[in-house]
Amino acid sequence: MMRRSKTKSKKSPLRFRLNLLLFIAFLLLAILVAQLGYLQIVYGDKFEAEIESTDKTVVSGNVPRGMIYDSQGRTLVGNQAENAITYTKSISVSSGEMLVTAQKLTNYLTVPDSKLQKQDVADYYLANSDHYKAILKKLPRAQRYTATGDNLPESKLYHNASKYVIDQMKLDLTAKQKQVAIIYSKMASAFQLSTVYLKDDQVTQTEIAEIGEHLSELPGVGVGTNWTRSYPNGNTISSILGNVTTEKQGLPADTLKEMLATGYSRNDRVGNSYLEKQYESILRGTKSQKQVTVNNNNQVLKEVTEYAGTKGSNLNLTIDSNYQTKVEQALQSNFMAAKRAGATGYSDGAYAVAINPKTGAILAMAGLQNNPKTGKITDDALGVINRTFVMGSVVKPATVLGALMSGVITPNNTTLPDDAIYLPGTPIKKSWYPAGTFSTMTAQRALEISSNTYMMHLALLEGHATYRPKSYIKMDNDIFSKMRGNFEQFGLGYKTGIDLPGEVNGFLGSTTNEYDQVKYGSALDLSFGNYDAYTMIQVAQYVSTVANGGYRMEPYLVNSIQKTTESGKKGDVIYQHQPVVLNQVAFTSAQLNVVKTGMYNAVNGTDSYGTAHALKGLDPKVAGKTGTAQSFYYDQDNPNNPNPPETTSHSFIGYAPADNPKIAIAVMFPNFTKSSASTYTMNLAKQMFTDYFKIEGKD
Template sequence: MAFLLFAGLVTQLAYLQISNGESFAAEVNRTGTTTVAGSVPRGEIYDAKGRIMVDNKAEAAITYTKNVSTPAEQMYTVANRLANYVTVDASSLRERDIQDYWLANPKNTKRVNKQLTKKQRKFKDNKLYKVQLKVAKTIKISLTPAQKQAAAIYKIMNGATQLSTVNIKDQKVTQKEIAVVSEHLTSLPGVNLGTNWEREYPNGKSMNTVIGRVSSEKSGLPSESLMSYLELGYARNDRVGTSYLEKQYETALRGSKSQTEVTLSSTNQIAKQVEKYNGKKGSNITLTIDSKFQAKVESIVKTQFNKALSNGNAALSDGAYAVVMNPNTGAVLSMVGFKHNFKTGKLDEDSLGVINRSFVMGSAVKPGMVLGALQDGVITRTNNTQSEDPIYLKGTKVKSSDYPVGTYSSMTAQHAIEVSSNIYMMRLVMKEAGVSGNDYIPKQRMRMNSDVFEKVRGYFNQFGLGLKTGIDMPGEVAPTAGKKLNEYGVLNTGAALSIGFGNYDPYTLIEMGQYVSTIANGGYRMQPYLVQSISQSNSDGSTQVESTTEPNVLSKIGNSNADVNFVKQGMWLVGHGTDAWATAKVLGNLNPGVAAKTGTAQSVAHVNPEDTSSAPVDTLNISLVAMAPAKNPQITVAVVMPNVSLSSHGYTKDMTHDIIQAYYDMYHVKKVSGYSSTQQTMP
């Protein structure tokens, strides 16, 4: 019987050898192909004049490409050898990393396996490793400094996916390390010399918060959006823009990875590599901002804040912010912000605050209030005179203007803008709210239509106040309007009145920039943007423009050109009026002349700004919006300095004056012959 079985086995083997020998040989020599992607340099960022703002700094790197099914023992050996040639940072090693490295040593694995049951030893792959790791945790593992270096290298190797390349060391690689590793590459399978890049900022920290950041290879893809990136073909250790412009324009800046076809042998070793596509460097983006003008505006803003600080007017102030725009296109020409660091007493760069910090801006919104009233029909350009009697609500302080009660008996709309009459704007709100006859009895009652908030805010919305502007970067905050009802659930009439002169709802400075630009260009709400174009640098040094941002009109206000010019005339008088209460005569000496509106809003800070439970202190938010030149505006300016002392009003005026003068000087804006600072009519 045994003989028969043996004879049958021999016969079957002969059949297989004769009939299927070729197919078995082919299987032994079988190869497979796969495609490996390689990284390319990220696109640069330039200013409006072609000056580089964000560059790539190339640095030498020592890399490791993980093969298919690379055993831990091989990585352990390579890590130990490589640790003799390079120095890496081992400070971030965790206990688990040390255990992984220790278990990669076959001697240690054998030691651990002796403590496993027969059943456990039969476990496969991850299941077996889990029980081995459990035993390793009970063993006190002590590594020498050299072994810790090797463990740090092993950690990087072990974390790489199959056929992916990672950097073992990509910063401060010495020439000696490059030379020694190069000499020993044959004994370091998978290790190679490569190039790494880091973002470099020739202009220093200017606009860094707006430009944003790029992740490191170590941090890789952001965990909160990991799956979406992986679906787009990213590797886990790929570098991506993690914030603001770097993130918003990630698709353009990242470029196209190189493609290498890798042929694997039947033992899953790399048999052949052929580059199919050498990749395409990321596209460059050009900003609307001139870095020299940006630097000038930064200097002006910082100077005015420091002046306020040294005068004792800004000890509790949050900082200072400014934005300059082209009102005809929406292009942002300068975006500056400095946040007051109360711990250090210094100013931290915070250009991003222009879009993500909101403040009650005060009277700068009054031109919009007048234009809304003209739309509503409660006043006309020829019939707009109102009483200057202050408003008395029950149980509250008198609601009046900055100048003494009784200074004026009545007021026109343009005069109200010139001297910044709060009373005039409150009476416009009353008219829009349907207040008439017995609806208002001083110190007794004020009855308004319940839709007054929606109506007034609706007009402001047409200019962009109370709405996101749509600027081309993430992080713009959604405006938060004040409450309609008071603590008793009744319509808050006092707050409704305050909206009219800008003392209730908060706005971001980019909203203020969009708002004044809408007035400046005749009524078109333009979408602000920071990126002018996207282009690709060709190998011959030429540039190919891939896309250009076109001005985008979001909406048109419901006013006629005559209405807009009527309000501009009032804004002209702010700097050129002869009334002693005109609010910004310092702007009158700018030639060509400008139209503007100042703003002051009541605010509250704390004795200790970092402790909201500390004693409250009354402060002011001071702001200003302007268009220059007034006749055919090339720029608009919006500035704010929150929480200054009650005695300080001039800093934003000087700030705006100097910004406009800097623009005139830098871009050679011609002076108007025969110009007068007291010229009453806007040219």
């Protein structure tokens, strides 16, 4: 009896424990079932909604840029539509999936052969998952794991793998593989839900047809159109019009942050020079907007165009392309004639600009840059605004008007000695004709025959100088600021405000020597235009100020801006330029008449010493002023040459009709080696006036 009782007492606790565990398990299962039931009943709809939830994203698309027209409505810059094969990158697409698509696409599409970067080749190779896994196994442990033994981030792993491929493997792609790699690199460069062009030039009809038939097998690939800039008028003012970046170039690096902040994408094509850049915000238009709906699996469910976008607005220029072409041809032919005559051995080009003196509208801009060493000639119309030249005697009208305004001469008494200036230790300072030819000179005649000595005597008067031949002169220490203050009123030496980026100021020579003494001799040189340097657009603005009676007008190229209609034609005018007066020069009509008479006589006078008689007989009558400046050829490869070759620069300014100007011009042929080179300057000026009135009419 005692033994049974002991056995029974040992089994009872074990059975109790097992029953307790079973009860707890049952209880937990019941709680779990109850909780699942509760969630299903109370939150089932919510969870189902989350599973079926979608996300909406707005995707922007580019629109064609605005057109650029000349003053007569001729197209200078247009858009040419091209067939294109596109790729839109979905949110969930993998590298392997893009590689498969690229491989299939090469069966129907041939892309232009382009140089693949090493990184492009590595990306193409690693897009194959088997290749990627194999490379990872070859990497040292330190390039796969952290110091604590954790896996490196995927981005770091990929970086190490691609570096291994670039450094350790010499992949020699077949022609077929190279085509796949090129297409894949373009696909990979796209952002999620953005579209890139796989081929947008010379896409054949066969390629379009075959890809169209197999679009279901090519996820993301589409057939569309792209546009490129076209130039129906050829290279006319091409350097002024500027350029647009390619999709690959995208935004310029120097303005990347600013443009991204204003809604641009990195691969947007934008104007990167001159008019295309200056008016980028006008020409770019407004991007289209498409709302894309995606589900939780990042599959695109629906695309809805919310805003079709608007094409860029159009620019209407002040330039008549027919006249512009005539000016370019005349500049080219005269420079080539000078070149054949051996006058351009050290010349760095030739430049011309025509302007409406009453409004500031640019009528033509042309330039050639010549490489003296190679003889290569390139278009350089922009040299009109970004190159400076010592202009010579064309500044003399400003010198005379400055003297009249300061009161050292009066309209009724402009007679001064025409004696040459003799200073110690320097060559004689005189005019182009022999010293002593004339004893006295009026301002009108000084302009007609281009007297340097008369201008120097004006400077002596303005500087209250005491002058004795062969003795040092002493002038007011502010003589430079006085004379330059007069020139500044005409815009000489300072930016004009033309609506083109890249304009420069003039170059003003030093006013003191190494001993901090005022360079009085250089002040005399300044009086007849042989010291400071100015741009051609500054000189054109200056002669316009003389021609129109004293109003310094701001030069401009864009006359108006028009919207583009849905059909692509010009729509409403949204901007019309109004002439801008920058300042009015405070001379009287009597003072101006002194200068205008001298400039008229320089062309139409009877004095045998007149310098611009080559233009006599033009109808309508022309008033003008010639200029010659002494210079030296600067060789950048031999800057310390003690004996640089001497050259002369030849210039001309003028306006017509002389009594009611409609056109003012400035011409420059720098650094010629023969004195007869002024012939080409005058020939060009004559052609510019003749062609203008032939095209525009005399009325």
